[in-house]
Amino acid sequence: MSHACKLAAGNWKMNGLSADLEQARALAAAFPDPKCGILLCPPATLISAMAEAVSGSAVMVGGQDCHAQVAGAHTGDISAHMLADAGARQVILGHSERRADHAETSAQVAAKAAAAHAAGLVAIICVGETEAERDAGQTLEIVLSQLAHSLPDGANSANTVIAYEPVWAIGTGRTPTLDQIAEVHDALRAKLPDAAMSLLYGGSVKPGNAAEIFAIANVDGALVGGASLKAEDFGAIIAAL
């Protein structure tokens, strides 16, 4: 079963200054009554300002990571409560860039997701294999293991979204075949604690390939990096949902 309302989530990564809030405003103006959820996850420095810029519109704002603790001596970190206080409604967790650059484990991702839930945020938990793992035939084993260990107790379709993002497809312009995406999404769906949980695909989603990816049965939307930075590109992807 697929989730009824699809989601287009944009991950700005470490990109965006105040002037780029114009892109969020343009997106909000372009989709006054969207048939899917629209989410932008800017760097933490822009969350408050973006939430204000799109206030009253259908565009939601999210964070890209959070700490597992509510507060304390963790210089440079941001808690889920702080994200919520700044106007975020969702938070991306366990992105492969966090898993690689900060050695985040699935256990840490689960702790962060529990913190997100406690703060009232929807956790978007990312899983995905590297190219070497795919070549070794380990894709399903890897993503299902990441899923099992990254989900906190109490995860359900209201508070959690899963994003399948093959590491080798992120920012590379390369995408799996539609059959490969379907195979992983079918396998993930079968192991979800709540079958209605949304499953996003992420990795080089562009206006030109969005429609065919969204047509896959168990794909409930997309997590989009580079193509979410400009309202025109992200808008074309949203229109394909």
Ligand code: PEP
């Ligand atoms: C991402 O970072 O989550 C992502 C999917 O990036 P891109 O769309 O640029 O491949």
